[in-house]
Amino acid sequence: MSALQQRIAAARDEDRAALIAYLPVGYPDVDASIAAMVAAVEGGADAGGVGGADIVEIGVPYSDPGMDGPVIQQAVDVAVRAGVGLRDVLRAVEAVAAAGAVPVVMSYWNPIERYGVDRFATDLAAAGGAGAITPDLIPDEAAAWLAASDAAGLDRVFLVAPSSTDARLRSTVQACRGFVYAASTMGVTGTRATVSDAAERLVARTREAIADTGVLLPVCVGLGVSNGDQAAEVAGFADGVIVGTAYVRPLLDGEGVEGVRRLSEDLARGVRQRAGAPA
Amino acid sequence: MTTSAVSPPEPRLAPAAPAWPDATGHFGIFGGRFVPEALIAALDELTAAYEAMKVDPAFVEEFARLQRDYTGRPSPVTEVPGFAEHCGGARVLLKREDLNHTGSHKINNVLGQALLTKRIGKSRVIAETGAGQHGVATATAAALMGLSCTVYMGEEDTRRQALNVARMRLLGAEVIPVTTGSRTLKDAINEAFRDWVTNVETTNYVFGTVAGPHPFPAMVRDFQRVIGDEAREQVLEREGRLPDAVLACVGGGSNAIGIFTAFVPDAGVRLIGLEAAGDGVETGRHAATITGGTPGVLHGARSYLLQDDNGQTIESHSISAGLDYPGVGPEHSHLHDIGRAEYRPVTDAEAMEAFALLCRTEGIIPAIESAHALAGVMRLGRELGPEALLLVNLSGRGDKDVETASRWFGLGDREEVDPGPGMDTDQQPTEGAVTNHEAVDGQDAGEQA
Numbered sequence: 001m002s003a004l005q006q007r008i009a010a011a012r013d014e015d016r017a018a019l020i021a022y023l024p025v026g027y028p029d030v031d032a033s034i035a036a037m038v039a040a041v042e043g044g045a046d047a048g049g050v051g052g053a054d055i056v057e058i059g060v061p062y063s064d065p066g067m068d069g070p071v072i073q074q075a076v077d078v079a080v081r082a083g084v085g086l087r088d089v090l091r092a093v094e095a096v097a098a099a100g101a102v103p104v105v106m107s108y109w110n111p112i113e114r115y116g117v118d119r120f121a122t123d124l125a126a127a128g129g130a131g132a133i134t135p136d137l138i139p140d141e142a143a144a145w146l147a148a149s150d151a152a153g154l155d156r157v158f159l160v161a162p163s164s165t166d167a168r169l170r171s172t173v174q175a176c177r178g179f180v181y182a183a184s185t186m187g188v189t190g191t192r193a194t195v196s197d198a199a200e201r202l203v204a205r206t207r208e209a210i211a212d213t214g215v216l217l218p219v220c221v222g223l224g225v226s227n228g229d230q231a232a233e234v235a236g237f238a239d240g241v242i243v244g245t246a247y248v249r250p251l252l253d254g255e256g257v258e259g260v261r262r263l264s265e266d267l268a269r270g271v272r273q274r275a276g277a278p279a
Numbered sequence: 280m281t282t283s284a285v286s287p288p289e290p291r292l293a294p295a296a297p298a299w300p301d302a303t304g305h306f307g308i309f310g311g312r313f314v315p316e317a318l319i320a321a322l323d324e325l326t327a328a329y330e331a332m333k334v335d336p337a338f339v340e341e342f343a344r345l346q347r348d349y350t351g352r353p354s355p356v357t358e359v360p361g362f363a364e365h366c367g368g369a370r371v372l373l374k375r376e377d378l379n380h381t382g383s384h385k386i387n388n389v390l391g392q393a394l395l396t397k398r399i400g401k402s403r404v405i406a407e408t409g410a411g412q413h414g415v416a417t418a419t420a421a422a423l424m425g426l427s428c429t430v431y432m433g434e435e436d437t438r439r440q441a442l443n444v445a446r447m448r449l450l451g452a453e454v455i456p457v458t459t460g461s462r463t464l465k466d467a468i469n470e471a472f473r474d475w476v477t478n479v480e481t482t483n484y485v486f487g488t489v490a491g492p493h494p495f496p497a498m499v500r501d502f503q504r505v506i507g508d509e510a511r512e513q514v515l516e517r518e519g520r521l522p523d524a525v526l527a528c529v530g531g532g533s534n535a536i537g538i539f540t541a542f543v544p545d546a547g548v549r550l551i552g553l554e555a556a557g558d559g560v561e562t563g564r565h566a567a568t569i570t571g572g573t574p575g576v577l578h579g580a581r582s583y584l585l586q587d588d589n590g591q592t593i594e595s596h597s598i599s600a601g602l603d604y605p606g607v608g609p610e611h612s613h614l615h616d617i618g619r620a621e622y623r624p625v626t627d628a629e630a631m632e633a634f635a636l637l638c639r640t641e642g643i644i645p646a647i648e649s650a651h652a653l654a655g656v657m658r659l660g661r662e663l664g665p666e667a668l669l670l671v672n673l674s675g676r677g678d679k680d681v682e683t684a685s686r687w688f689g690l691g692d693r694e695e696v697d698p699g700p701g702m703d704t705d706q707q708p709t710e711g712a713v714t715n716h717e718a719v720d721g722q723d724a725g726e727q728a
Contacts (some may be wrong), residue, residue: 063591064465064577066472067315073459085589109313110576114590136313136576140303161317163479168319186317187477 002155003130004178007054007102008218008239017235017271019052020220021264022106022244024059024072026079027251030088033079034095039257040247041101044265050272052264056096057133057242060089060107067108067135069190071245075252086115090127097128104155104178105132112145121148131155131178139175146175159183160206162198169209179218179240180206190245191226199224200237227263231270241271294508295544297500299613304493304580307616309609312492313576314472321479326494328399333501338394345390346505349423350380354506356513356670361640362653366660369667372522373643374510374538376674383646383675384506384534385416389485391502393420396483403427403482407471409436409464409530410601410648411443412675413487418452420485428452431470433463436600442679461594464604468578488531489608492579496609503537506672511541514670524549524659527672528651529622530566530602532611534674543619552611553655555597556624566595568607569615569622577605582612598627598683601648601675629654631687634677646675647683 001009011018021040025033043052061079065072089105096103105124112120112132124132131154137145139158149156155178160169163186173180184199185192199221206219220240225231227246234241246267250259299306312322332338346352354375363371376384389406396404404426408414414430421428430447434456437444447454460466468491475484486495489503507525514522525542527535529552542548557565565571572583577592585593585605595605614620633653638644645653649672656671663669677684685691 061589061591063460064469066469066578067476069473070459077460080591083589110586111590113576114586114588135315136579138312138314138316138319141311141313159316161315161319163317163320165320168316172316183315183317186479188473 002178003102004055004104004155004157005218008179008220011054011271012239017238018054018220018240019231019264019267019271020055020057020240020242021053021247022057022059022242023247023260024061024076024079025089025092026061026082026084027075027248028078029082030084030091032257034092035257036247036251036260037092037096038099039261040264041096041099042264043261043268049265050268052261052268053101055102055104055240057104057106057244058089058092058096060086060105060111062108062111065108067188069188069245071248071252072189075248086111086120090123090129093124093127093129102130103128104130104157107132107134109134109137117144117148118151121152121154125152125154129154131157133157133181135159139172142175149177157181160202162186162202166205166209169206170213173206173209173215173217174213176215176217179220180210181242182206182219182221182238184221184223187223189223191249192224195224195230195233199234203238228266228270231267232273235271235273241267243267294504294541297540297543299610300493300497304497306496306609306613308574309581309612310493310496311581312579313581314492314579315476317476318472318479318492321475322492322494324399325395325483325498329395329494329498332395332398338398342391342394346387350386350390351378352505353509353513354378356510356517359637359641362637363660365636365640366657366669367663368665369660369663369669371656371660372514372668372670373673374506374670376506376534376672377643377645377649377676381412381416381419382678383412383416384503384537384672385413385487386419387505387537388487388499388502388533389413389416389420392483392485392498393424393426396426396485397424399483401481401483403429403478404485405429405431405471405474405482406485406487407464407467408432408443408487409467409603410599410679411436411440411447412601412679414452414454415443415446415450417485417487418447418450421452422450429474430454431457431467431474433457433461433467435462436464436467439600439683440679463594464600465578465592465606472579488533489536489610490531490578490580490582490606496580499533500536500540500610503533504540506534506537507539507541510538510670518668520668521545521548522668522670523663524551524667525670525672526551526553526652526655526659528553528555528602528648528674529569529607529611530555530599530604530648531606532608534672536608536610538670538672539614539620550614550620551655551659552620552622553625553651554622555599555602555630555651556626557596557598559626560624564596565624566597566603566605567624568605569611570624572605574612580609582609583607583615598630598687599647599651601646602651623655625651625654631684633657634684635688643673644677644681645673646677647680649674
């Protein structure tokens, strides 16, 4: 079983959802971003509280992040201008693995293609990475990545959306390994006041597609979750809760690594209070 | 290669169907769809609706009526002997897209996409714009067809092209200045995609060039190919033969694809795209994507692009806002790789020299974008000599560029105007040109141009 799937299954064994934290490498600088990732993993564990993130989505800075809202854009723009690249990302992968969470890279496609798809897969596996999430790569265009991730034994996470047809849900889940990323709302990344109704419906439809195709995969929900209460709500129907913008905001607001740690503890409590556990 | 075609080809009864893209939008290794899954349903819907629409006689008739009665097609072909004296004596014909309603070829595409928007039952259109020409054309079509319209434009471009911002607002469009990234066309495209993914239920994205995810490169080409279909017939009729070469400027590449497509099967006709070389490709400050770029993925498709070792898009530079784009359409990338088309760089200085020359010799003020193609024909004419017959797409008129040109040539500062650098083709732009170039580029466009 894949590293991602294993970690999500371990959370399920504790009757909770997994917490997946996104942070981009290079904001405010490479070292501070890695420290923030480690803090997101630790959460309140050292202070006797619950731990933090089970999985860290390590964001690769990209000049044209078409799926991201203003908060992530602002942070990533700084990293791009500083010349942060995949070598720095691989350092973050090692640090997250050492902190005890499962590292997975989140990247728009061009930086990977430029680095070289096979070389990326080899280097990521060597650094201890579980795989990659590719928000602008659909399985239809992913032949090179499917082959490279197979060869390196890496997970590959594709996205599904409320607008995905049933046929596309089936073909996408068949291409996924690790988990399926349910992008719960039609829109870009950013915090929202309420969790969209569309999220629960999308998870249910994705699970049907999983059942139809006979693959066994967890479904994790991203886009819009910002606090423990929302995390608890999503944990009521999903296998994992993905939080991005809310993790970046304390860094932009000057709360720094401690702000990230506090948020992670709040979210970690949330995923342990699932509002109505799934059957 | 240096002489005209030996025997005149037969006029074709119907325009030749392009050999690409494949069913999933690939032009060789280029094109495709590199977008979030959330947009796939909308792209599929557009593809299906477009495929149905283009063979629907009611649409074909309506589109032809708008092109004739609203745009003013067919646009004429004008021979320019005065200008051609500076082109090694070759004969030069201009396809006059500058005479279209709204002043450029952009209207050809937006009328098609606006009709498609109505057909799929959406009430709002969004568009990106660089120089403002596509934004103005989209706002025009939206006004004509009763659609609400939002145009994204880089903040720097809204300053450089204030006249077009005012035009769009007069036409009832909302213009949103984009303040992210480099604040130019590429960031306007990013913002338009973000709007689209959020509002896709009600909104259609009217893409302005032959780039972006499938079906945009093929669809925009099909709406623009009227330029070459007309021009091929017009040249055959007046000359009894095909031109030796067809030239057009290339930013994203819609006017070039528009005039190339009809000629692609004519193996004896050279197809030459002129890219904006800014200060010179060797300086790194340019927008010559095929000349100076590498294959990669940007804005939803694989194509040549300007990128660094980390795969980050490099900001482009050109005096022409409409060519100031670090990507290029996938079909151009393919035509380059298979050797069917050639792509050559033209610097700001060369383009402005040709700009001035056309003004003075022919009484036609071209868009600075189109002036890159004119500079290309000056060079090619000297290479091929007096036997050559050369067709240039004059993709737009220069009204929008008067301020930029005045600054470049220092016209605002002088009582008496010099005969102008364009009058002597061997002469580099004179003192005013160089210093004023600094002024244009260094002022508000320095980050961005």
